[in-house]
Amino acid sequence: MNKKLLGLTLAAVMLLVPAFTGCSSGSKAATEDALADGVLSVAVDDTYLPMEFRDDQNQLVGFDVDFAKALGDALGVSVEFKTVAWDGIFNGLNAKQYDAIISSTSITPERQKSFSMTDPYVANGIVIVSRKDATPVKTFKELDGKTLGAQIQTTADIAAGKLKEQQSVNVEIKEYDGMLDAFAALQGKQIDNVITDVGVAMYYVAQNPDLFVVSSDVLTNEPIGITSRLEDKTTTTKFNEAIKKLQDNGKLTEISMKWFGTDMTKDIDTKLSVVE
CATH class of the missing domain: 3.40.190.10 (Periplasmic binding protein-like II)
Known part of the structure; x- marks a missing residue:
């Protein structure tokens, strides 16, 4: 192949590359803002009562489910839930199978290195x-x-x-x-x-x-946050603004009282104490 023909071939290949990058089956293309299309795709492990589970009618319910719906309302987007086993939930996020994990995910220093995590929305240990x-x-x-x-x-x-x-x-x-x-x-x-x-x-x-x-005291302090991909900083900023809104207007308190009988969403200790 002569140099001129080789150059034209390479140029053609380079033009095709953008058409195929950033695409994966069943997921939206990677963007800085995962909410840009008006849909928030959320992963939950539906075996974790009372955070997310199936009721007698096989409906997805729980604290995080109510929270995610309220979050969607605050952000002006629709919410789609995807049920995922916990041991594969972070790999699925990195593979862009959904936009975020709202599934009782503890904030830990190790996770903060690998993912973009919001401010806490509920206390935990x-x-x-x-x-x-x-x-x-x-x-x-x-x-x-x-x-x-x-x-x-x-x-x-x-x-x-x-x-x-x-x-x-x-x-x-x-x-x-x-x-x-x-x-x-x-x-x-x-x-x-x-x-x-x-x-x-x-x-x-x-x-x-x-x-x-x-029977024990609380052994750690690892409040719960929303998990996004590390590059989705814009999404995390929007999540934080919505969390603050839901705390201020009492919606998070309402959801907490429904599922826990006490308010675990205010005055959250953000100083992490985690065994890793």
Whole structure:
């Protein structure tokens, strides 16, 4: 091939490149503002009561679901939900299968390095839950010789593994795909304790006050935020403005009272204390 023909061929290829870059099956093209098309595509793990789960009619409900809908109203966009297993939810975000994760995602220093995370919209930390018919576990060290259930790849699961090493605790950690399975195992005495987010723990205890008790203090401080791709800074700015609006107009308080019976959306401690 002569140089002139080679140059024309390369030029033609370069013209074609923009037509194919930034496109993926089932997702919108990458933009600085993921809300530009008027649609917010949100990923949730629908097994995490009371944050996001399926009711008796198989409808998607929960704190984060109500929050995401209120967020969409505040932003003037429609909201589409995509249910995704937790262990693949961050990979799906990076693959542009959706715009954001609104699924009880704890803000941690490690996640802040890899993703764009908003200001917190609800307080959070991890706690240990015991059965009422057993000796309550108040500290992680008291798990020595016991079995502990956690949802796989959550911050509670990660913290449990780290604390086991750091404190030399002989605890067997059993990982579950969802907290429904973990609490079913706790009720069935297949495990001795569960470690999970405080809001989740409070919900299960409220639903089963004769079975479960939150037995430990809150072990970490890891408030919950919206997760976007690292490059979507414009989207995160808009999210923060909408969160502030929902805090100021009382909508977040209303949603919190509905699901927790207390307001976990004001005066949130933003100083992170995370076991990673």
